Amino acid sequence: MVCAALALPGLAPPVAAAEIDVVAGKGLVALRWLSYRDHQPGLDRIEVESPSVQVNLPLGGRWSIDATGTRDAVSGASPRWHSAVSSASRMSDNRSAFDARLTRHDEGRVWSLAVATSDEHDYESRALSADLRWSSEDNNRTWNVGVGHSRDRIGSSDNPFLSERRRTTSIAAGITQVTTRVDVVQASVTFSDGRGFHSDPYKLVDQRPRERRQATLLLRWNHHFEGWQATLRSQWRLYRDSFGVHAHSLGAEWVQAFGDRLALTPSLRLHTQSAASFYYDPVYSGLLGAPFPAGFLERPPDFLSPDHRLSAFGAWTVGVKVAFAWSRHWSTDLKVEHYEQRSGWRVGGHGSPGLAPLRARVLQFGLVHRF
Secondary structure (H helix, E strand, C coil): CHHHHCCCCCCCCCCHHHHCCCCCCCCEEEEEEEEEEEEECCEEEEEEEEEEEEEEEEECCCEEEEEEEEEEEEEEECCEECCEECCCCEEEEEEEEEEEEEEEEECCEEEEEEEEEEEECCEEEEEEEEEEEEECCCCCEEEEEEEEEEEEEECCCCCCCCCEEEEEEEEEEEEEEEEECCEEEEEEEEEEEEEECCCCCCCCCCECCCEEEEEEEEEEEEEEEHHHCEEEEEEEEEEEECCCCEEEEEEEEEEEEECCCEEEEEEEEEEEECCCCCECCCCCCCCCCCCCCCCCCCCCCCCEECCHHHCCEEEEEEEEEEEEECCCCEEEEEEEEEEEEEHHHCCCCCCCCCCCCEEEEEEEEEEEEEC
């Protein structure tokens, strides 16, 4: 599944078009290109090329519609099982994704309804969401609430008979407060409940519970330095789920403006997490071989997974973005990020032993026309 290739903790959301501010009554067309590549020692793994187009159109004075289409192409090798190569197989896939949001801007309130689709040969997803934002009379405080529901179908190239389902419902609420002339703080919480198939169909030994509850707390603080024409954006994210994964993420961006046209934004994100309660470190034996756990034949557990994304590890991401406005209507930007993950970098406990280091590089380029 292509989405899994980009789901690394600490990386920015892969859809760069989501970073573009959509202003009521203004239109834009944005062309985006994303390139992702990860590797482990001695093994170049996954490559993803992802062009996208975003269009925002005002519809009269109060309505607007925003739509994004994405086409991903992924290729690469099977991942390592810890520090041993599980196979020399190659894979390739394509994903087509589309989302659209209809928004109404009232006095002090913004309503929106969104739909999203994602299609791969082994995965289909359909989602619907709605949210509401409203502000205080002085516009210094904004509340938001939202709800979403998705339905997924999971298949497998290795098993043509596999046809599983998963349904996920999410609710979110938050508040944004202007505390001073140069400070803005934000707090938001998200809860989701997923029921159905959560296992990895491409791992021989991977059996996960058919229900996953997730909770996320996100705190943000933006401070503007007037004399320096710069803004510090910082955030802390706390995550917990019913699988037993507990995670913390810290992030900071320094947005440095050079006049009205050029901006440079270096960024740093740190991530640490515990392992899922059913995650195991495989024991490589001549009898069974990787990735079977010890005692698997005598007493196989109900749930188990060797997926490194469910292990205990630490990670960091460093990046820089350059944005340039050619005119009132045209702008472009380029962003590069480097991600690295190791078990020994976990904070507050021991990391999962035997994990091979994982590194990833992300490039994003955008061209935006506003009208």
